[in-house]
Amino acid sequence: MAETLKRVLSRGGAAWSREENNPAAGPPLLLLGAPGSGKTTLLFAAALEAAGEGQGPVLFLTRRPFQSLPRGTGTALDPMRLQKIRFQYPPSTRELFWLLSSAHEAPGPAPSLLLLDGLEEYLAEDPEPQKAAYLTALLLDTAAHFSHRLGLGRDCGLMVALQTQEEADSGDFLHLALLQRYFPAQCWLQPDAPGPGEHGLRACLEPGGLGPRTEWWVTFRSDGEMMIAPWPTQAGDPSSGKGSSSAGQP
């Protein structure tokens, strides 16, 4: 999944190159960020990316329907791609367990990408660590089953968004440590030097495995459009990104 997100983020800037456009999904990815940091928009962008030409359907799990579709990431909203995204709205943890446990009974072609938004809401319902571990493991198992059904070396990616709290209490910390064991790849969305009329974020992708850490500068225009640029220090073109004054590595 890390590869799909990397493609989404790389497309926004000049750094995007064709050679990175391989269809592999990459390892399961956990997307972390505070409320309103654009997690849903990025998930949706990843869904559109994975619904591209010649690729299987996408299964998008979220607790409630969108009020409006998130604005794109510079690409037009292609109805053909949109049609390939199947939304399901498990209203409770119990329903989510049922959906994942019975995923092999669902007819039709297996998805090439499984997305879940708002994992923290499902975990909050039943904070027992073993239940959290089982829910997470079942997400991985469901994606693994889809991969098995896709066959021919094709994998179903998995990308899960989790809202992080400003003040981490011990329960959240335990969950996060547990989740990080199951998700080799992680992407953090951190607020960074907000400008007037927009807010800026640093998207930091740890792809898992041996890949290098990559960073992007994400801003939301006042109309909701998400703008992505490579993080200045590594793009080699400081003028392409805003906020170059805060470009120091952490």
Place this chain on the structure above:
Amino acid sequence: PDEYLLSLKFLFGSSATQALDLVDRQSITLISSPSGRRVYQVLGSSGKTYTCLASCHYCSCPAFAFSVLRKSDSILCKHLLAVYLSQVMRTCQQLSVSDKQLTDILLMEKKQEP
């Protein structure tokens, strides 16, 4: 050979012996349904059955919850080790169930009290 046994014991301590014991007693069952989805069940020494996922590191036993997840002082429990050992030794029991039954097995695990 004995050297493998010693390595296992060195790495996993008493879990190694207990896991091999589970393998010897053929306590590991690979359950599969026509969909191709699979799950392992291990009959523990206490007579309780635990569910281990085939695709990732998860066992429903209390030791996994406590020593592996919470305390991080073990990397796996004897049931998972038994599953991995039986995979390489090809000594799993096999059981075919319907897709619906496999759903129930996966769901039942959730209801099991830790």
